[in-house]
Amino acid sequence: FQRCVGMDALNSLHSTTYEIDEKHGTDYHKRFLEFVKMIQKENLVIGGAMTDPKGDRSKGPSEQDDPDLFTRIVDSDEKGVYVSGAKAHQTGCINSHWIILMPTIRLTQNDKEYAIVGAIPADVKGLTYIYGRQSCDTRVMEGGGDIDLGNAKFGGQEAMMILDRVFIPWDKVFMNGEFEFASMLVERFTCYHRRSYVCKTGLGDVLIGAAATIADYNGVPNVSHIKDKIIEMTHLNETIFAAGIASSHQGHKMKSGVYLNDDMLAQVCKHNVTRFPYEISRLAQDIAGGLMVTLPSEKDFRHPEARR
Numbered sequence: 001f002q003r004c005v006g007m008d009a010l011n012s013l014h015s016t017t018y019e020i021d022e023k024h025g026t027d028y029h030k031r032f033l034e035f036v037k038m039i040q041k042e043n044l045v046i047g048g049a050m051t052d053p054k055g056d057r058s059k060g061p062s063e064q065d066d067p068d069l070f071t072r073i074v075d076s077d078e079k080g081v082y083v084s085g086a087k088a089h090q091t092g093c094i095n096s097h098w099i100i101l102m103p104t105i106r107l108t109q110n111d112k113e114y115a116i117v118g119a120i121p122a123d124v125k126g127l128t129y130i131y132g133r134q135s136c137d138t139r140v141m142e143g144g145g146d147i148d149l150g151n152a153k154f155g156g157q158e159a160m161m162i163l164d165r166v167f168i169p170w171d172k173v174f175m176n177g178e179f180e181f182a183s184m185l186v187e188r189f190t191c192y193h194r195r196s197y198v199c200k201t202g203l204g205d206v207l208i209g210a211a212a213t214i215a216d217y218n219g220v221p222n223v224s225h226i227k228d229k230i231i232e233m234t235h236l237n238e239t240i241f242a243a244g245i246a247s248s249h250q251g252h253k254m255k256s257g258v259y260l261n262d263d264m265l266a267q268v269c270k271h272n273v274t275r276f277p278y279e280i281s282r283l284a285q286d287i288a289g290g291l292m293v294t295l296p297s298e299k300d301f302r303h304p305e306a307r308r
Contacts (some may be wrong), residue, residue, distance in 0.1 A: 002092025002156070004199060004257055008192035009100045010036060011215025011258055013117065013174055016185045018256035020178050028174045029256070035119055035172060039098070047096035047122065049087040049161060050189060052104045062110040071101055071163060072113045073176070079167040081176065094129055094159055096122050101168075103175075106183035115182050117175035118168035126166040132158035139297070147298040175188040188260060194270035195261045198244025204237035204280055211284040214291065229283045236276040243269035 014036075017028040039046060052061075052070045061070035071085030083101065093099060100119050107115050120127065134157075176183065212230055215221045247265035254260055285292055300306050 002047070002095065003045055004196040005048035005092065006096070006098075006100070006195065008189055008196055009046060009048035009050075010039075011192050011260075012185055012188035013100070013102075014258045015254040015256040015260065016181055016188060017174050018254075019184070020175065020181050020295065022255070024178060026178075030170050032174050034173075042097075044097040045092075045095065046119075047090060047093040047099045048102065048189070048193075049090055049093065049099050050063070050102045050104050050186070051088050053086050053088050053089070054104070060108060061105075061114040063106075063275045065089055070104070070111075070114050071116065073116050080167055081116065081173060081186075082165045082167055082184060083118070083163055084165055085163050087163070089132075089158055090161050091156060092124065093161060094131070094157060096237070098122060099127075099161070102162075102185060102189065103182040105186065107179040109179060111182075112179050113178045115166075115175055115177050115179040117185070119172040119174070120168055122168055124166055128162040128164070130160040130162065132160070134158075142297055142299050147301070176220045187263075189265045191260060191266045194241045195244050195247045195266040197270050197273040198241055200273050200277055201237050201241040201244075204233070204240070204277065207280060207284050208237060211287045214288045218289075226287060229287055233280045233283050236272075236280055240269060240272045240276055243272055 013032055014029075017032045020026055021029045034125065038044075049071075050064055055064045055066060055069035061067075061072065063148050064070065068085045071083055073081050074084045075082040087093075087101070090099075098119050099122055100117065102117050103115060164300060175185070208230060212221070214221075215226050215230070243265055247261040250258040250262035252262075252271060296306070
């Protein structure tokens with residue numbers, strides 16, 4: 001679970017660190033490659049932390065009343081840098097091994113202290129996670145076994161990350177004040193990550209299969225409007241997939257040697273993902289009927305009397 005954000009962060013940093021070094025004579029790219037070697041050798045999961053709370057979005061990081069609404073460098077010494085701030089909506093952060101901190105918006109000269117990219121262990125000192133809420137949270141406490149909980153060991157989750165003087169050693173720092181490259185990193189990460197939303201089609205496949213199975217259970221697999229709905233679900237799902245794959249196929253080689261997928265098609269993929277899964281779900285509910293939305297809980301299903 002949740003390798004896409006780290007993959008997108010690594011790809012975007014590969015080219016960005018190379019081009020920072022090209023301009024400034026730094027050694028970020030070398031440090032970065034050593035980090036990647038370790039990650040690959042140990043098969044570790046990376047969380048990409050880009051989204052900051054932002055506060056007043058009409059103002060930049062250095063203009064905020066609270067300076068910690070964007071992650072920033074608060075101190076440094078011969079060993080490394082110390083950062084404080086927060087990262088919001090961090091999907092999969094708690095079950096990652098390492099977190100890569102990145103800027104979230106275009107920065108100016110006044111925002112240099114916010115131009116920080118670095119890798120930290122997920123259990124580093126000074127990092128606090130505030131676990132996010134999901135619509136089915138209470139099912140965990142209802143005594144169900146497997147059906148209502150889903151995959152309890154590998155399921156998705158989100159959290160707010162609070163950073164209080166978190167230390168990053170110099171060999172894990174991949175940007176340090178080069179504010180003019182923040183927008184490049186954000187744009188390239190976004191291009192990769194919006195293409196990565198093609199993963200939602202896997203969920204779509206499962207939902208389409210479940211809807212078709214329910215139609216079989218109800219004895220109506222050959223009814224015309226049922227078939228039309230399953231066809232439409234498949235059409236929408238494969239349209240998402242097609243945009244993502246096309247974006248990758250149209251990729252071009254960067255100076256560092258990695259490929260960047262097509263930006264426009266990546267945006268189309270993301271745009272489709274913000275619309276089509278909801279329509280696929282609506283059609284699944286039409287096919288399933290009340291069975292899907294009013295089904296008793298697993299606890300009731302396993303009740304010694306009610307289950308009969």
